[in-house]
Amino acid sequence: MRSRQFPRARMDCLSREFGDDVLVYDLQRDVGHCLNSTAAAAWKLCDGNNSPPQIARTLSRQLSARVDESVVLLALDQLADAHLLVEPEVPVERLSRRVAIRRIGIAAAVVLPLVTSIVAPTAAQTASCLHNLQPCTANAQCCSNLCLLNRCVGG
């Protein structure tokens, strides 16, 4: 239970600040994440020594606005979903997102935490593929992913 009580950020990811946001690249899963300012600030405070109420207090000081513990729990929930926290050994009871947002209310003083993720593409996915009727030898070469009788079909 300690992991959720004292959440710890994974240290084996690449991260860089882009304006107010932080871009995190998970080298193990090849997934990129964009953490908005609130999520990023919460993530940085996940050092295994701070509890959610402590994180909320520190965030309030940093952002010069009252940050409710529910905001922190919502951030932790999203960070955990994105596998950016060290996994707890024992499964923990999670606060549903809907409940968290209801608790926060509509008058939150800070931007709600948001983590956006994408799976990093393979090289083949990012380069132009072969179009309809272009010769091919494998499905992966074709935009349609269908190579039939050595010709791409569709796409």
Next chain:
Amino acid sequence: MKKLDRLDWAEVITLSAFGVRAGVRVNVSGVLPRVLPLLPPGWEKAHRSIVQRLYSLVVAQGCERPGLRRLHVLYADTMQVARDAALDQVLATLETDLHRYTAEATSDVTFLHAGVVGWQGRAIVFPGRSLSGKTTLVREMLRLGATYYSDEFAVVDSSGLVHPFARPLGIREDSSYAQTKYTAERLGAASGVKPLPMGMAVICKYEAGARWQPAPLSQGQGALELLANSVAVRSRPHQTLRRLHKLVRHSVFIQGTRGEAQEAAASILNLSCARNRLETA
């Protein structure tokens, strides 16, 4: 490879593009001049014969006989990548595969799958996958006076500047999937030569009849979109992230759904003008 090596090769070229060395060999004389325009823009002849990837093009020779189709075959190292009766189609596959390999293998620069034009000393970048309408938008921007950089790749160096990858634009006529190649000059536009800082990145998708109403995107969200179109992010994540960081330093991001390209292209150039004016004020 040994079997291929034993064939008689009439013409061979070794080239270097963005630090990647590749070779193309053909078993029939007179075919190589048709290969040269398909090589990556900015390629140079390499003097070393050791290459990272060797293409072997086996052109079918002899007369066609009834009931027997003679096929041209293309190998990338030992892997067969195309086999077809139409040589033009096999050459098109050679171009696609070679450009893709160069984009993946180079560490000198970072390739993003994107269209790029130059406008008032800044690059406008449109990241997107195949068939996302990059070329259509680039072509429309050229019509409005922008400079051509690429309809395929944004090439980013270690300082975050965008270099041209000005291959001829592959334009799909009407509803056909077949592409016709046009140089920027043939479309009445100039091709860029100088590397440019990125001023704006536009994340858009096409939807028939949609009205172009772009919204701003945060720098992190924009960088994530660029990451999603980075060719070598899996093999070189540190380098990609570092270069993206430099690339987006002074740029803004917008996103939206576009209908016809004319409306979006004019709006994007106007936005870019307004931004440049604000910056110089």
